[in-house]
Every structure is written in structure tokens, then in C-alpha cells.
Amino acid sequence: MTWLRTDDRGPVRWLTIDRPERKNAIPFEGWGELRSAFENYERSEQRVLVVTGAGGEFCAGADLDPARLDRIQTVADRHVRMKEVGSAAMALHRLTKPTIAAVDGVAVGAGMNLALGCDVVVATERARFSEIFVRRGLTVDFGGSWLLPRIVGMQRAKELALSGRIVEVEEAARIGLVTEVVPVDQLASRVTEMAESFLLGAPMAQAFAKQTIGAAFQISLADALSWEGEAQSVALGTEDAAEGLLAFLEKRDPTWKGR
Secondary structure: OOOEEEEEEOOEEEEEEOOHHHOOOEOOOOHHHHHHHHHHHHHOOOOEEEEEEOOOOOEOOEOOOHHHHOOOOOHHHHHHHHHHHHHHHHHHHOOOOOEEEEEOOEEEOHHHHHHHOOOEEEEEOOOEEEOHHHHHOOOOOOOHHHHHHHHHOHHHHHHHHHHOOOEEHHHHHHOOOOOEEEOHHHHHHHHHHHHHHHOOOOHHHHHHHHHHHHOOOOOOHHHHHHHHHHHHHHHOOOHHHHHHHHHHHOOOOOOOOOO
16 A cells, blocks of 8 residues: 555554545555455554644545546446445544644645545645535535534535535634644644543443534434443443552542453
């Protein structure tokens, strides 16, 4: 995977899209590799995933190479290709461990939705976002139609999708696309600090939290309370819960075992 680099820094894995000459656009046949990278992280011992881009850009979405697009002439062929895109998006969504998007420069099209698919987005002062699809004669993909209204609301989601306009980072933070904005030279250090804060939480507890919060817009309050009750009933019986209580009583940091 010469275009996708993995760097394990202790319990934190950095996944870097490394195609700066193409603004880190995902290669035409790269969606399966991206899905595999997410699945490998899920199976790994690493506890936090940081997704970022090389060369001062995050990701310009799919690499729309006309020569390669000519190979998929039929609707059926294009549908098969789009299933690969959707499979990568679903692999990100299904991760039970924390994810952080570290965004510098452009995050447009599928690149924007790759960032939004992470649990939190930390962006630099020069980051900019766009659901640019309609300006290429295309429609929203990589989960954007599901993610965007949940983050910014229905009307704002439609406005962004129908215009495909560029959203500067100040507005992105104001409407909830971005969790935090930092100077360019502080992106890596702030993301590292945030990742370390996630390491303070128990792995199974975080997995339950991601699952229940992720379903919040699909279920009723009664269902959410039922789901919370089931999850908490399991969490209360884990070794980590016992360790968390003991560490609290002993006034020390807990040592999590993930069980």
C-alpha cells in the first residue's frame, strides 16, 4: 500500500493517505485497501486511530481518472464499484475503537465524508470542506447523505449538498462539522493529546458508548434506555469496571485489560 501509510505510535495508529501530488485523492481501485486498513485497525492492539493526509492536504475524495472511468461502462459495473466505496465507509462506521480525523487543507467529496465518519474532527486554520459532488455531476457518497443531516441538521445538509460550496474552517466549526480548530503547526500535537485522553477510557465501555450514541437518531428514548441498560449490565461485570472502581479508591490511573 504505497499510497496508504500506517504508523503505530504506541497504542495510537496513524493512517496517512500519501498521494500529495493528487491532493490525497483515493485511487480508483483503492477503496478495498482503505476498508482493509480499517479492519486491520479493529483487529489490532492499537486503541485509537488517527486518519490524516500527507503534504498539507487531507483528502480530495475519489480520484476521477477518465481513463479508468471508461472501464466501467454499464450501470451494473458502476454499482459494483460503488459497493466497494460503501464497504469502506461501513468499515469505518463499524469500528468499536475511537477514531480522529486530523484535517489540514482540503477535505472534499468522499474526503469530507471520510473525516465526518470519524468520531471527532480536529482541523487546522486552513482546512476547508465541500460536498463537491454536484459540481462534478455526481451525488453524495461515502455515507455523506446519512452523516451530514445528523451533524448539521436537515436544511443545512441539503444546502451544502445542493450547492457543493466550499466551507471555510470557521464556519465548519460553527455548524458542527469540526470539533476543534488549531494552528497548522499544532495539529499533530493536539491530535496526539486528544488520542491520549481517549486512552484513559476503558475499551469495552468506549465500544458500548460508540454503539449507543451512534444509534441515537434511529431509535426511541425507550429503546435507548433499554440498550443502555443491557450495555451497562455487561459493563458492570467486566474486569475493567472492577479496576476502574479500585483505581478510583486508590487515587491512581486504572490499567485497562479490555475485558
